[in-house]
Amino acid sequence: MRQSLSTRVSWFCLLLLVGVILSSKPGRADFTWHVQVGAQSKDLGRQALAFLPNEIWIHQNDNITFRSAVDEPHTVTFMKPMQVRPIDFTQGCGGVPPFSTSPATFNNTSCVSAPPLFKGDTFTIQFTKTGNYKVVCLLHPDMTGTIHVLAAADPLPHEQPYYDALADDQADHLLSEADHDGHDGHGGWQHAASHAITVGDAEILANGGGKSTAALMRFTDSTMTIQVGDTVEWENRDPATPHTITFGKEPDDSVVPFPSADVTTDHDGARHATLNKPGDSTHSGFIMAAPEEVPFVPTPPPGTTKFRVTFKSAGTYPFICALHDGLGMKGQIIVK
Ligand SMILES: [Cu+2]
Numbered sequence: 001m002r003q004s005l006s007t008r009v010s011w012f013c014l015l016l017l018v019g020v021i022l023s024s025k026p027g028r029a030d031f032t033w034h035v036q037v038g039a040q041s042k043d044l045g046r047q048a049l050a051f052l053p054n055e056i057w058i059h060q061n062d063n064i065t066f067r068s069a070v071d072e073p074h075t076v077t078f079m080k081p082m083q084v085r086p087i088d089f090t091q092g093c094g095g096v097p098p099f100s101t102s103p104a105t106f107n108n109t110s111c112v113s114a115p116p117l118f119k120g121d122t123f124t125i126q127f128t129k130t131g132n133y134k135v136v137c138l139l140h141p142d143m144t145g146t147i148h149v150l151a152a153a154d155p156l157p158h159e160q161p162y163y164d165a166l167a168d169d170q171a172d173h174l175l176s177e178a179d180h181d182g183h184d185g186h187g188g189w190q191h192a193a194s195h196a197i198t199v200g201d202a203e204i205l206a207n208g209g210g211k212s213t214a215a216l217m218r219f220t221d222s223t224m225t226i227q228v229g230d231t232v233e234w235e236n237r238d239p240a241t242p243h244t245i246t247f248g249k250e251p252d253d254s255v256v257p258f259p260s261a262d263v264t265t266d267h268d269g270a271r272h273a274t275l276n277k278p279g280d281s282t283h284s285g286f287i288m289a290a291p292e293e294v295p296f297v298p299t300p301p302p303g304t305t306k307f308r309v310t311f312k313s314a315g316t317y318p319f320i321c322a323l324h325d326g327l328g329m330k331g332q333i334i335v336k
Contacts (some may be wrong), residue, residue, distance in 0.1 A: 014119065030037060031125070032063040035145075037117060037137075038070035039171035041178075044327040045218045047072050048174035049241075052134060052167035054145030057129060057156050057211025061104065064147065065124045066114065071327060072117035072217070075099075076123055077139040078106045078147075088115070089138035108133065134202055136209065140274040141240050141291070144210030170212065177203050177214035184335045189288070195230055197331070199245065199287060199321070200238040201305075212303025217324045222331040231310045232333060233270070236303075242288035243329070246306045257323050259285035270306035278315035311335045 017023055033056060039048040047070060052239045065075045075089060083094075092098030093111035103124040106112045114123035118137065127133070127149045137143040152155065179201075190322060198220040203211050213328040227233060227273065233243045244256065251260065260283040273282040290303035311317065314335050 016194055030063065030126075031059065032065055033058055035064055035066050035163070035165070036171070037066050037068045037076060038072060039175060040070045040072070041175055044071055045183045045216060045329075046175050046178035047135070047215045047217055047327070048171050048178070048212065049074070049140040049215055050170060050212035050235070051076075051137075051145035051172055051210075052170050053163050053209070054170070054207065055148075056145075056163060057150060057158065059152050059154070059156065060130050060149055061124045061126065061128055061152075062149075063124050065122050066117070067122045068111035068119055071119050071256065072324075073118055073139060074143065075114050075116055075136075076125070077110070077113040077136050077138050078108075078125070078133055079111045079136070080109060083111055084137065085136075085269055092138065097305050103163065106133070115333040128180050140213060142204045142211040146209045147198045153335045163181060174205065174212055174214040178216045195224065195226055195232040197224060197232060199236045200236045200241060200324075200329075202238040202241060204239055211319045213240065217321070217327045217329045219321075219329065219331040223334065224331070225334045226311065228311065228314055228335055229321065230335070231308050234284070234307045234309075236287045236289065236305045239289050240292075242286035242323065244286060244320045245284040245319055247275060247283070247309070247317055247319045248279060250320070250322055251283050256283075257286045259283060266308065268306075269302065269304060270308055271304060272308040272310070274310045274312060275317060276312045278313075278317055282309065309333075 027263055035056060036052040038050065039052060040046065069073060086094055090098065092113045094262065099115040100112045102114065102122065103126060104112045105126045107129040110123060117123060127147065129147050130151050133147045135145045135147060200216055202213050202215040205214060224232065236243050259271055260281065262282055263271050263284065266272050271284055274280060284307040287305055287307050288303050289305060290300045311333065317333040317335065319331055
């Protein structure tokens with residue numbers, strides 16, 4: 001039987017419609033929803049540190065499969081009520097083993113955490129108890145979301161295609177925010193001499209579901225030319241993400257948060273190193289803002305947001321951020 005093109009197109013549309021109806025939610029037990037973790041620019045420099053979308057309504061016993069879309073690692077973590085956030089993401093939920101295996105079940109009585117997920121990794125969680133739950137990333141403090149788990153009889157406001165479109169919108173918005181537009185040069189000590197390099201930048205965006213961060217994982221000046229004896233100042237402008245300025249030998253992971261032994265502290269709190277010749281090593285340790293103010297928690301001191309290096313001889317001095325060099329966060333100082 002020969003069909004006209006329009007008949008075949010109609011059949012195709014009908015099948016598509018049936019497919020959409022069958023794959024959409026109403027009345028199906030153990031439905032699996034999808035949430036994207038992170039989004040990034042092609043050059044990896046701009047990162048949306050976000051659950052996409054960061055608010056979703058599901059039914060009791062439904063699953064959510066979280067899928068990483070990025071090279072920056074993230075965890076998907078549901079802590080139990082009033083659990084204290086670990087100081088270090090490698091502690092995961094704080095038990096042994098620290099991380100859960102997929103598929104996991106969350107019922108609000110014990111913590112569930114995916115290990116750090118990288119691009120393409122997935123982690124599935126079934127939600128067996130009604131309630132409203134916060135999802136966090138243990139690596140990025142301003143990356144949170146809310147899962148509303150409703151009883152099976154309750155109507156749900158949206159279906160998966162709505163969340164997919166919302167995820168795309170939120171990713172586009174965050175990535176467009178993750179740059180230096182509208183930010184002037186930094187106001188540190190070296191500003192007048194213009195040997196100033198901004199280390200990362202970010203904006204935290206909030207909505208009813210939680211917080212997302214639009215982060216730039218770059219040095220503003222990846223190549224700077226100076227004179228022998230000059231000092232360059234790096235300043236981290238990101239409100240939460242640590243970065244390092246690392247010359248020469250990269251330190252072991254366990255000591256990356258701390259400055260190398262040669263680093264001194266200036267009177268205004270900035271860290272300072274001197275490099276005598278190309279190839280010499282120095283490491284800033286974490287350069288980062290103080291944590292956000294939180295009531296009933298001891299107030300932390302100001303952050304260590306600046307690192308200075310004085311260059312004693314001519315040559316080329318490459319440097320990296322030891323945390324984000326894999327995303328292309330590198331630079332060099334040319335000393336004439
Ligand atoms: Cu970095």
